[in-house]
Amino acid sequence: MPLRGLFAARGERPFVSRREISVSADKVLKQLQDSILKCDSAAAVSAAKAAIQAKVDPLQAIEKGLVPAIEQVGEKFERMELYLPELMLAGDAMKSALDLLLPLVPKGQKTSKATVVIGTVQGDVHEIGKNIVASLLMAGGFDVVDLGVNVKTSVFVDEAKSKNAKVIGASALMSSTIGSQKDIVDYLSASGERRKRAFLVGGGPTTQDWAKEIGADGWGKDAVSAVKLANKFAKGR
Amino acid sequence: MVQILDVMQKALEGKPMSESDYQLRLFASKVQEKVKEYDIKFDPATPIPDDPSLADDVFKAAFDLVVDVGAYCTNTNRVISYTEAEVRNALKFAPSELWFGEGMDRKLMRTRSVGDKSPPWCLLGAGGGACSSDRSFLTLVEGYAEIPETNAITTPALTRVGGMRIRPASPLEVLGAQRNAVLFREACNRVGRQGIPVMNTLSTAESDIALAGALHPKYGLRRSDGYMICCMDPMKVDFARLNKVTAVLGIGGAIGMCFGPMMGGYAGGPEGTTVSNVAHHMMGVLTYQSSWLLPFPLHLRYVSSSCRELLWLISVTGQAVSRNTHLLTVNLNYTSAGPSTPMCLYETTASVTAAVTAGMHIESLGVASNKEEDRTTPVEPRISAEVGHAVAGMSLADANQMVLKLVQSYEKRLADPPLGKTLYDVWDPERRRPSKEYLRVVRDYKKKMSGLGLPLRRDDWD
Numbered sequence: 034m035p036l037r038g039l040f041a042a043r044g045e046r047p048f049v050s051r052r053e054i055s056v057s058a059d060k061v062l063k064q065l066q067d068s069i070l071k072c073d074s075a076a077a078v079s080a081a082k083a084a085i086q087a088k089v090d091p092l093q094a095i096e097k098g099l100v101p102a103i104e105q106v107g108e109k110f111e112r113m114e115l116y117l118p119e120l121m122l123a124g125d126a127m128k129s130a131l132d133l134l135l136p137l138v139p140k141g142q143k144t145s146k147a148t149v150v151i152g153t154v155q156g157d158v159h160e161i162g163k164n165i166v167a168s169l170l171m172a173g174g175f176d177v178v179d180l181g182v183n184v185k186t187s188v189f190v191d192e193a194k195s196k197n198a199k200v201i202g203a204s205a206l207m208s209s210t211i212g213s214q215k216d217i218v219d220y221l222s223a224s225g226e227r228r229k230r231a232f233l234v235g236g237g238p239t240t241q242d243w244a245k246e247i248g249a250d251g252w253g254k255d256a257v258s259a260v261k262l263a264n265k266f267a268k269g270r
Numbered sequence: 271m272v273q274i275l276d277v278m279q280k281a282l283e284g285k286p287m288s289e290s291d292y293q294l295r296l297f298a299s300k301v302q303e304k305v306k307e308y309d310i311k312f313d314p315a316t317p318i319p320d321d322p323s324l325a326d327d328v329f330k331a332a333f334d335l336v337v338d339v340g341a342y343c344t345n346t347n348r349v350i351s352y353t354e355a356e357v358r359n360a361l362k363f364a365p366s367e368l369w370f371g372e373g374m375d376r377k378l379m380r381t382r383s384v385g386d387k388s389p390p391w392c393l394l395g396a397g398g399g400a401c402s403s404d405r406s407f408l409t410l411v412e413g414y415a416e417i418p419e420t421n422a423i424t425t426p427a428l429t430r431v432g433g434m435r436i437r438p439a440s441p442l443e444v445l446g447a448q449r450n451a452v453l454f455r456e457a458c459n460r461v462g463r464q465g466i467p468v469m470n471t472l473s474t475a476e477s478d479i480a481l482a483g484a485l486h487p488k489y490g491l492r493r494s495d496g497y498m499i500c501c502m503d504p505m506k507v508d509f510a511r512l513n514k515v516t517a518v519l520g521i522g523g524a525i526g527m528c529f530g531p532m533m534g535g536y537a538g539g540p541e542g543t544t545v546s547n548v549a550h551h552m553m554g555v556l557t558y559q560s561s562w563l564l565p566f567p568l569h570l571r572y573v574s575s576s577c578r579e580l581l582w583l584i585s586v587t588g589q590a591v592s593r594n595t596h597l598l599t600v601n602l603n604y605t606s607a608g609p610s611t612p613m614c615l616y617e618t619t620a621s622v623t624a625a626v627t628a629g630m631h632i633e634s635l636g637v638a639s640n641k642e643e644d645r646t647t648p649v650e651p652r653i654s655a656e657v658g659h660a661v662a663g664m665s666l667a668d669a670n671q672m673v674l675k676l677v678q679s680y681e682k683r684l685a686d687p688p689l690g691k692t693l694y695d696v697w698d699p700e701r702r703r704p705s706k707e708y709l710r711v712v713r714d715y716k717k718k719m720s721g722l723g724l725p726l727r728r729d730d731w732d
Contacts (some may be wrong), residue, residue: 058725113571115318116538125294156438157476158344161535161570193326207428208400208643209476211437238400238641255571260448 034102051181058089065098065130070124074129081130091137095144099134100174103127107172110165111257117165124168131148145176147267150193151202152180153236154213159206165256166202173260186216193230200263202253205236214239215247222248232264235259260264271363272356272556274516282513284340284348290524292342292349293536297504299540300338304331305623307376312540317581317673318624320666325384327559332548332590333357341557354557360555368561370422371494373712375465377421379562381596382629383696385588388664391631392417393496395424396653397566397602398473399640401693402429404453406644409699411457411523413648415466416702419655422496423466425454426634427473429643438476439533445476455490455615469496469633470527477729478513485521489648491652493522498564501529504536504546505553514535515559526562526600527554533579534570543567547587551597560619564633566602571637572604572684576617578677581624583664588628600633601625603654606683608648609688610708613680615715619724620676622657627669630657644693649704649712672722695712703731 057078061084067071077099083243084094087166109115131228138144149170150222153163165238167179178196201221205211214234221227234244235253244252253259287296304310308327313319333354340351352360366381379391395414401407403643407426414423417623428446429436436442450472458466471491475481485491497518499511518525529550531537539544547567554560567583575584584601591599605611618635625632634654637646661669680687690696698707704712709731716726 081601113534113539116542117532117535117570118294120537121290122294125290157356158508161503161532163571206478207438208429208448209436212437213433216437237639238643240642 057087062094062098065094066102067131068097069102069126071122072119073124074126077126077130078133081133085133085137091134092144093141094134095131099127099130103172109168110169116153117161120168121164122170127171132158133168144182146174146264147199148176148178148196149202150178150180150189150196150198151264152184152189153182153206154202154217155183155185155201155205157205157210157215158182159204162206162256163204166204166235166253166259169256169260170263175263186213186220189217190220190224190226194226195211198230199269200231200233202233202235202259202263204229205234205239208238211236211238211243214249218248229236230269232261233262271360273410274353274512274519274559276620277350277395277512277557280350281343281348283344284343284350286348286368287342287349289342297339298359298538300335301537301545304335304545307331310541310545312579312582314578316670316672317362317578317677318585318627318666319582320670322514322589322593324492325586325593328548328586329590329594331545332552335549336552339505341477341553342506344502344506345388350507350557355554357552360552361595361597364555364595364597365561369494369599370469370496370524371467371477372465372492375463375467376494379421379597379598379631381592381629383592384629385627385663385665386629388393388657389419389662389732390626391421391600392419392655392658393422393600393631393633394420394655395471396426396646397424397604397633397636397640398427399636399646401426401427402643402645404428404449406693408454408457409693409697410646410648411454412461413456413702414651415461415463417648417655418650420466420658422469423454424470425450425468425473426646436474440481443475443480444479447472447484447578448478448489450474451484451491453491454719465534467492467495470498471495478510478517481514482517485517486605495523496526496562498526498528499521501527501550501554501558503529503531505550506559511558514550519559523575524561525559526564528566529554530566530568532568532570540583541568541638544583544586547583548590551591551595555597562598562600562708564600564602566604570602572606574604574617574684575621575643576605576677577681577684578604581620581673581677584621584624585628588625588630593628598631600631602633602636604636605650606639606687607680608645609650609692610696610711611688611690612711612715613683614650614690615653615712616637616676616680618654619657619719620673622654623661623664623669626658626661627666638687638689642648645689646702647693647697647708649708653712653715656726660724660726672724675722
């Protein structure tokens with residue numbers, strides 16, 4: 034599970050060395066980590082406010098505070114040491130902190146690998162698989178736009194355009210609903226957007242052959258492979 | 271007694287709450303609270319526990335959970351709450367027996383108890399697995415109808431109509447649902463079992479309009495069939511599902527709510543998912559107006575129900591429900607491995623044993639996680655049924671011993687199971703029998719089962 038060093042590995046900005054981190058910053062980073070590990074949104078907001086007040090570099094707060102903790106949550110979920118509610122609540126806590134910290138990151142400094150637009154296709158209300166993938170993508174350093182369930186074909190593409198998402202992920206759990214995944218590929222092509230964005234499919238009745246048949250860029254056998262594929266296409270097709 | 275108008279009233283007037291808050295902050299935390307309060311613990315060394323107090327505690331925890339969290343309507347974003355008295359009344363007035371089918375195939379499904387010697391209701395088939403064509407559908411259903419133990423059939427789902435892949439809530443889905451009904455009767459007629467009921471009516475109809483569009487008697491559905499309506503996990507409902515409920519009640523059909531809590535999902539580990547599974551029984555009788563229940567718990571990673579945790583979950587669920595209610599509960603099992611592999615047969619044997627010895631009926635089965643089209647044959651449900659009849663009356667302790675040996679033989683392969691063969695690789699529709707290769711697998715399997723103390727009947731194909 035390639036969840037480690039996601040922000041650090043990009044190398045857009047050198048990390049501040051440990052010695053440079055003040056005691057107070059250390060404490061704040063620990064608070065940020067704890068809030069994610071405890072899946073506590075309110076604590077995450079408090080810790081983010083404390084980080085701002087202590088003048089901790091917001092990018093450092095994200096990379097050294099939030100990211101290692103959400104990675105740890107993702108790894109524990111993979112080992113089934115914790116379960117879906119904790120994974121999603123940790124994701125919610127991370128979002129709460131990011132809402133405060135991201136606006137303070139100077140323009141030009143990247144804070145995520147790429148944006149992924151994800152949802153369950155039209156006519157299908159199954160959400161667990163999609164929620165797991167969305168949470169693990171976020172833990173993997175992606176900016177995730179979760180469109181929910183029963184999402185219209187055009188909404189996947191329009192949202193991807195408006196958010197400049199490099200990756201679109203569509204989940205379908207029913208044999209009667211996977212056809213909508215093909216509709217998204219077709220709509221993407223007709224919109225002139227096909228080359229700009231990778232389209233990934235997943236869900237119970239989907240297979241590698243199905244992905245190939247409809248012209249998708251990849252098939253996520255499970256949440257882990259979905260994250261691997263998103264990493265592959267993070268910079269585009 | 272709570273009826274459909276009461277459900278609607280509660281859905282319109284219940285406490286407003288976001289879906290996320292309901293499932294993450296109310297449901298998930300209450301489940302863990304109950305697990306802790308009743309000190310419910312999974313023991314991997316005992317996949318089939320013989321501990322009545324554990325079963326009763328799980329039941330109490332589930333009862334409390336239903337009273338605490340009710341159900342959730344995703345259209346109105348409100349909690350559908352139930353009082354203790356409403357839950358008790360629903361359990362009291364739920365039927366303990368139901369007739370299904372017509373003529374010679376009309377049979378009575380009765381409530382069972384732990385260790386019951388009466389054979390389980392055998393709802394056999396594909397569990398809604400996808401099939402590639404009308405031909406595959408007919409081949410499979412004819413095969414299911416010829417299994418001697420078959421009480422009812424769970425059909426595959428059609429994926430195409432007129433060469434086009436079905437789209438949800440479209441004319442293709444309506445036509446697919448109508449075709450599902452017509453082809454089912456045709457297949458049964460072809461093998462002389464005209465009265466046999468379909469009880470996953472209708473696997474091809476995910477949407478309410480598709481089910482409603484197929485209810486006209488000219489498509490062959492009968493009041494004596496079983497009408498399956500799938501619940502949204504956890505404890506959720508929407509107007510489309512309540513539309514189905516209302517339509518089926520309107521024709522006097524018996525609704526079976528199917529629900530598949532995922533172990534590792536909203537209810538957490540095996541303990542919480544077991545409490546959730548039992549709670550869904552009660553919620554189904556209330557919200558979905560179910561007269562029979564169809565749990566199909568699955569493991570989040572393996573998408574099957576044959577690992578130790580799931581066997582424990584199935585057994586404890588069955589014991590909890592059958593010791594404390596007279597509900598009619600039918601467990602659907604999934605295997606990880608595919609047709610013509612020994613592992614697939616051992617997996618279904620373990621799951622069926624867990625269910626039947628705990629007082630449940632069986633729906634069997636989803637093969638190879640029910641993922642691929644046509645990766646299923648009539649052999650696997652036939653084996654399930656033979657096992658179901660053979661283990662009826664077996665003690666929980668004996669079942670535990672046998673299941674332990676089975677699960678030890680395959681558990682290391684659950685993450686990467688052999689997918690086996692597809693329908694036409696190992697099933698001859700003209701001769702209505704499996705290939706020589708598959709027959710060898712079946713014979714070896716039966717030899718091993720005999721060695722484990724479970725002799726099964728000789729094949730009709732011998």
